[in-house]
Amino acid sequence: MILTDARQRVVSYLRISVTDRCNLRCLYCSAQEQAFIPHPEILRYEELLEVIALARSLSIGKVRFTGGEPFARRGFPEFVAEVLARFPDLDARVTTNATLIGPHLAFLRGQGLSRLNISLDTLDPATFARVTGRDLFPQVWENIQAALDLGFRVKINAVAMKGVNDGELGAFLDLARSRPLDVRFIEFMPMGGSDWSPEAVWTAGEILEAAQKLADLAPLPRNSADQGPAQVYSIAGGQGRFGLISPLTNHFCGTCNRLRLTADGHLRTCLFSDKVYRLKGILRHPRLGAEQLRKVLLLAGARKPLGHEILEKRARGRGVCGTSMSAIGG
Numbered sequence: 001m002i003l004t005d006a007r008q009r010v011v012s013y014l015r016i017s018v019t020d021r022c023n024l025r026c027l028y029c030s031a032q033e034q035a036f037i038p039h040p041e042i043l044r045y046e047e048l049l050e051v052i053a054l055a056r057s058l059s060i061g062k063v064r065f066t067g068g069e070p071f072a073r074r075g076f077p078e079f080v081a082e083v084l085a086r087f088p089d090l091d092a093r094v095t096t097n098a099t100l101i102g103p104h105l106a107f108l109r110g111q112g113l114s115r116l117n118i119s120l121d122t123l124d125p126a127t128f129a130r131v132t133g134r135d136l137f138p139q140v141w142e143n144i145q146a147a148l149d150l151g152f153r154v155k156i157n158a159v160a161m162k163g164v165n166d167g168e169l170g171a172f173l174d175l176a177r178s179r180p181l182d183v184r185f186i187e188f189m190p191m192g193g194s195d196w197s198p199e200a201v202w203t204a205g206e207i208l209e210a211a212q213k214l215a216d217l218a219p220l221p222r223n224s225a226d227q228g229p230a231q232v233y234s235i236a237g238g239q240g241r242f243g244l245i246s247p248l249t250n251h252f253c254g255t256c257n258r259l260r261l262t263a264d265g266h267l268r269t270c271l272f273s274d275k276v277y278r279l280k281g282i283l284r285h286p287r288l289g290a291e292q293l294r295k296v297l298l299l300a301g302a303r304k305p306l307g308h309e310i311l312e313k314r315a316r317g318r319g320v321c322g323t324s325m326s327a328i329g330g
């Protein structure tokens with residue numbers, strides 16, 4: 001059976017947050033104090049395996065583990081290894097801030113993990129400390145190099161923020177030129193918990209215009225080369241690529257193929273909607289089983305918003321999601 005929505009978009013991608021806790025306090029994500037989900041409410045790894053098995057039996061072919069910071073949860077590397085072993089044909093990936101991953105890199109590569117998205121908004125250690133609240137740039141830098149040396153395919157994601165990293169475009173382009181990795185800027189979204197303001201938004205259009213003055217960029221066909229919602233450009237003479245993700249100025253709802261599962265078992269069908277489908281009660285119920293889980297997944301898929309409501313709200317200038325990315329799973 002295939003998970004589709006009302007427009008027959010096939011839902012094939014599940015992002016799973018394994019924790020809402022993070023060791024960083026990024027100003028675009030968790031600048032404002034938030035209460036953490038109590039431990040008993042967090043889905044256990046066995047429960048996540050149950051959800052993945054079911055999702056796999058529908059049309060989900062790709063899973064990304066995220067958080068909070070996934071490596072802040074005990075046992076995460078072993079859990080990823082278990083997933084890779086149990087579902088060898090699943091495209092499993094990890095998103096991380098790369099502060100804690102160092103000791104686990106070789107193990108994960110050995111288990112077959114090959115792709116990492118690394119969030120890094122600045123190449124300047126002082127700005128890193130200002131954005132994240134932690135002075136950990138050297139560790140991140142070392143771990144990116146180690147990941148490349150081990151043969152991971154690495155994408156660096158930077159939230160584009162005026163007054164924060166808009167002076168670093170050249171440095172990021174140099175990084176993508178000199179290393180075999182993708183650098184992608186994502187527009188700053190008005191999520192709950194963030195220090196968002198319209199003045200801080202550095203749009204994809206503005207970034208592209210500035211980048212074209214600094215590098216010879218050629219657009220790659222959209223949705224080719226594993227680029228997800230990003231518009232990706234090759235860089236003349238470069239080893240890596242450059243990309244732009246524009247949820248604000250050029251939304252990609254029409255091709256959205258994803259569902260999100262929060263750490264406490266809420267299935268979300270759209271980043272900008274607070275509507276949730278609660279899976280934990282089903283997973284923990286003594287009699288409700290896989291069949292009920294399947295029904296809820298199919299229902300959530302069928303009711304996936306087409307995007308209009310969200311865009312209308314945004315047009316009225318309202319923050320549209322009450323929850324932070326650390327709680328939803330970025």
Ligand code: SAM
Nearest residue numbers: 029067068069095096097119188189325326330
């Ligand atoms: N800790 C992991 C990491 O750093 O990649 C995974 C989760 S973190 C919440 C994922 C990412 O979501 C952030 O690094 C950032 O790229 C993105 N994000 C969070 N809040 C955002 C916002 N307000 N606008 C744009 N992107 C945001």
